[in-house]
Amino acid sequence: xxxxxxxxxxxxxxxxxxxxxxxxxxxxxxxxxxxxxxxxxxxxxxxxxxxxxxxxxxxxxxxxxxxxxxxxxxxxxxxxxxxxxxxxxxxxxxxxxxxxxxxxxxxxxxxxxxxxxxxxxxxxxxxxxxxxxxxxxxxxxxxxxxxxxxxxxxxxxxxxxxxxxxxxxxxxxxxxxxxxxxxxxxxxxxxxxxxxxxxxxxxxxxxxxxxxxxxxxxxxxxxxxxxxxxxxxxxxxxxxxxxxxxxxxxxxxxxxxxxxxxxxxxxxxxxxxxxxxxxxxxxxxxxxxxxxxxxxxxxxxxxxxxxxxxxxxxxxxxxxxxxxxxxxxxxxxxxxxxxxxxxxxxxxxxxxxxxxxxxxxxxxxxxxxxxxxxxxxxxxxxxxxxxxxxxxxxxxxxxxxxxx
Amino acid sequence: xxxxxxxxxxxxxxxxxxxxxxxxxxxxxxxxxxxxxxxxxxxxxxxxxxxxxxxxxxxxxxxxxxxxxxxxxxxxxxxxxxxxxxxxxxxxxxxxxxxxxxxxxxxxxxxxxxxxxxxxxxxxxxxxxxxxxxxxxxxxxxxxxxxxxxxxxxxxxxxxxxxxxxxxxxxxxx
Numbered sequence: 366x367x368x369x370x371x372x373x374x375x376x377x378x379x380x381x382x383x384x385x386x387x388x389x390x391x392x393x394x395x396x397x398x399x400x401x402x403x404x405x406x407x408x409x410x411x412x413x414x415x416x417x418x419x420x421x422x423x424x425x426x427x428x429x430x431x432x433x434x435x436x437x438x439x440x441x442x443x444x445x446x447x448x449x450x451x452x453x454x455x456x457x458x459x460x461x462x463x464x465x466x467x468x469x470x471x472x473x474x475x476x477x478x479x480x481x482x483x484x485x486x487x488x489x490x491x492x493x494x495x496x497x498x499x500x501x502x503x504x505x506x507x508x509x510x511x512x513x514x515x516x517x518x519x520x521x522x523x524x525x526x527x528x529x530x531x532x533x534x535x536x537x538x539x540x541x542x543x544x545x546x547x548x549x550x551x552x553x554x555x556x557x558x559x560x561x562x563x564x565x566x567x568x569x570x571x572x573x574x575x576x577x578x579x580x581x582x583x584x585x586x587x588x589x590x591x592x593x594x595x596x597x598x599x600x601x602x603x604x605x606x607x608x609x610x611x612x613x614x615x616x617x618x619x620x621x622x623x624x625x626x627x628x629x630x631x632x633x634x635x636x637x638x639x640x641x642x643x644x645x646x647x648x649x650x651x652x653x654x655x656x657x658x659x660x661x662x663x664x665x666x667x668x669x670x671x672x673x674x675x676x677x678x679x680x681x682x683x684x685x686x687x688x689x690x691x692x693x694x695x696x697x698x699x700x701x702x703x704x705x706x707x708x709x710x711x712x713x714x715x716x717x718x719x720x721x722x723x724x725x726x727x728x729x730x731x732x733x734x735x736x737x738x739x740x741x742x743x744x745x746x747x748x749x750x751x752x753x754x755x756x757x758x759x760x761x762x763x764x765x766x767x768x769x
Numbered sequence: 770x771x772x773x774x775x776x777x778x779x780x781x782x783x784x785x786x787x788x789x790x791x792x793x794x795x796x797x798x799x800x801x802x803x804x805x806x807x808x809x810x811x812x813x814x815x816x817x818x819x820x821x822x823x824x825x826x827x828x829x830x831x832x833x834x835x836x837x838x839x840x841x842x843x844x845x846x847x848x849x850x851x852x853x854x855x856x857x858x859x860x861x862x863x864x865x866x867x868x869x870x871x872x873x874x875x876x877x878x879x880x881x882x883x884x885x886x887x888x889x890x891x892x893x894x895x896x897x898x899x900x901x902x903x904x905x906x907x908x909x910x911x912x913x914x915x916x917x918x919x920x921x922x923x924x925x926x927x928x929x930x931x932x933x934x935x936x937x938x939x940x941x942x943x
Contacts (some may be wrong), residue, residue, distance in 0.1 A: 369930055376879050377898045383870040384792050386805070391787070394809050398783060401809075402776050404817050613777035620781075620827070637826050669942070 371711070418530075467542035468549035468573075468583060473513065484515040487570070488543055490551075507555050512572040513543060519575045524582040538582040545573035587652055592638065594664045600681060602626075603638040607656020610641040619657055626678045634681065691725040691734075701762045702727050707754035709743055723767075736763060779816045785787075786828055787812070789900055790835045796895040797839050799884050801869055807842060811835040830909045836892070843888065882932045890925030897922055 373710040386394070460548040471488040492508040554569045602745040604623060609615040623637060643653060651660070651670065659677050661669040669680050693699050702725060724746075731746040741755035741763060755763070790811055795804040801883075815836045872880060883891055896907045908915045 369933075370926065372875075372887070372896065373879065373926070380870075380872060380880065381792055381899045381901075383872060383876075384795055385788055385870075386791050386808075390805065394787070394805065395780070395783065398782070398809055398812055399776070401813055402779065405813070405817065522887050612776040613774060613781060616778065616782050639827065670778050 381768045413572045415599055461555050465544070466578065468545045469511070469551070470540055470542050471511075472540055473578075478512060485572070486513045486515065487511075488513045488541075496498060507553050508555050508720070509541075509551065510556070511545075511569050512567065513545075513578075514572060514574045515578075516574060520577040522577065524580050525580070528579075534578065534580070538585055541576055542579040542581055543573075544577040546576045547573050549573065588646065589650065592660070593662045593666070594636070597664050599664060600634050600668070601638070601662045602638075602677065603660040603662065604644075605642050605653065605656055605658050605660070607642055607658070609657050622674050626674060626681070630705065691723050693725060693727065698766060699727065701759070701766055705741070705755050705759035705763060706732070706743065706753075708756045710756075711753050734763075736760065738764060774784060775816065779812055779819075781830060783812050783826060784816060786831055789828075790831060792901055793895055794835055794839050795829065796880075796899055797888075797891060799880070803842065807835065807838050810838050814838065826906075826909070829906060829909050829930075830895075832902075836910060847875065864928055878936060880931075880934065882929060882936060886928045888926065889921055890928055893918055894920045894929065896919065896923045 400471055467489050469488070471490040474487040474489060490509040490511070493509070515531070519531075519537060521529050521531055523529050526634045538557055549570070554571065556566050556569050592601060592603050602623070604619065606616055606619060609619060620639070623639070626634065642648070642656065643651070647653070651667065653670070658670065658672050659674055660667055661677050669677060671677060693702055706727060724738055725732055725734060731743045733746055735742045736755075739760070741760040742752050744752045745757060787808055791804055791808040793866045794807045794811075795801065798804060798807070811831060811834050815831060818834070883894065892911060893907060896910060897904070902910065904918050905914050907913075908918045913919065913921070
């Protein structure tokens with residue numbers, strides 16, 4: 366079995382090298398990509414009002430509601446003890462209906478990717494999941510969630526009750542209060558297929574139209590916590606590029622440097638955010654005044670803010686005292702490690718090891734190294750499931766190098 | 770931000786990651802032309818959704834887009850089979866990978882067998898073994914727990930080996 370697995374790995378490697386796009390194919394694709402991007406941009410400028418569909422629904426709902434809603438609304442208001450507080454009809458007659466309490470509070474998540482259904486959002490009230498599970502797009506078997514349809518009558522207001530535009534509203538990643546047009550019934554829905562696969566059955570989620578959506582005031586702590594790493598021992602990096610964001614050359618070089626830092630500290634740096642600039646609130650809260658700036662968060666606070674990426678690398682390296690970064694500069698040093706990698710033999714089984722003693726870079730690859738006087742093991746960080754044992758000679762040579 | 774800069778970013782991502790994305794899609798669906806289209810669509814989608822890539826690792830984000838598009842494509846192609854998660858990926862009329870990419874006989878067999886196993890197994894095998902993503906990166910792309918990635922990889926490799934052995938037996942008896 367082991368033998369077959371090795372063979373498969375070799376075949377996979379060879380196959381992945383063979384499957385590639387030709388230069389002509391690349392040229393062709395770049396040309397079409399470019400053309401299509403231009404076209405989309407000019408279309409988006411022309412597209413003034415993509416709400417035709419919802420306007421007709423609104424008209425239909427208006428007519429039906431005038432005919433049907435009053436008795437049921439009356440019944441519901443009595444049931445809920447909200448007599449006199451819920452002027453249902455007024456929504457449809459164009460008056461504001463915001464004196465009553467919101468129907469629920471939730472986070473709104475973009476739900477559909479396609480243009481036609483873009484205005485249906487997922488309102489997640491409760492899913493009993495951790496932040497990490499949520500950001501990994503895991504799905505619970507049951508949650509309290511609603512599909513929320515935005516239409517041209519949906520009113521967006523800020524924390525203080527002032528009306529804001531939909532575009533401004535979309536800039537926020539706040540919790541929101543939602544008022545629905547239809548009478549609202551709290552409900553938990555089972556949304557996953559019974560076989561345990563992660564396919565979401567969206568039709569099972571109740572759908573409502575939103576009359577009004579309001580941003581909910583977040584404490585400074587809550588506001589910043591969005592950027593924190595998921596759990597203890599992990600870090601999240603947020604990069605704000607400022608003007609460099611608009612300069613492809615500068616932003617690319619920063620992107621490459623950041624990916625190198627991620628590579629070296631891969632076990633600890635769990636996420637990297639990359640954007641132009643923070644919100645005004647975040648800028649003020651954290652006292653950010655120059656760009657590009659790098660913000661490193663652990664699971665409960667901002668731990669380091671700097672304009673020098675090297676500091677982040679040093680910080681991360683220093684947090685794990687056991688792992689040292691080896692910088693190979695001389696050709697004889699490179700030769701020692703080159704030989705060690707070439708002659709190492711693969712060990713059976715899946716690697717599940719403690720933090721390495723060292724990390725080093727060689728010819729574009731990043732390796733972890735565990736070593737003592739007697740033996741040594743290396744792992745290519747890209748292939749964390751496979752480890753290799755060093756030859757006796759390499760163990761000695763590397764130990765000699767480390768002693769220097 | 771200026772549209773030119775946005776375009777430029779997407780083009781840079783294309784330079785950096787298009788080969789990897791193409792490989793992933795190709796191994797998932799086994800159709801060269803379609804894989805090219807879906808690769809291109811991935812970058813167009815990235816262009817459209819540019820704002821939402823905050824707080825993400827770009828390569829992982831692009832792979833998630835590519836995976837969603839691939840799943841959409843497979844779903845449209847074979848809705849019922851998708852439901853049962855057993856979509857045979859290889860198009861019978863397509864030129865074989867042997868012809869296109871000079872696969873040797875064993876590679877050809879592996880490729881064809883890979884296309885016959887469950888999509889979720891294929892997904893994790895392609896990401897881990899062919900694209901070389903770590904368990905953690907794979908779990909981010911697939912939206913699975915790391916333990917689910919490990920289990921599916923073990924099961925997927927087992928299923929692949931079993932299927933290869935079965936094919937070998939069939940070839941011997943025929």
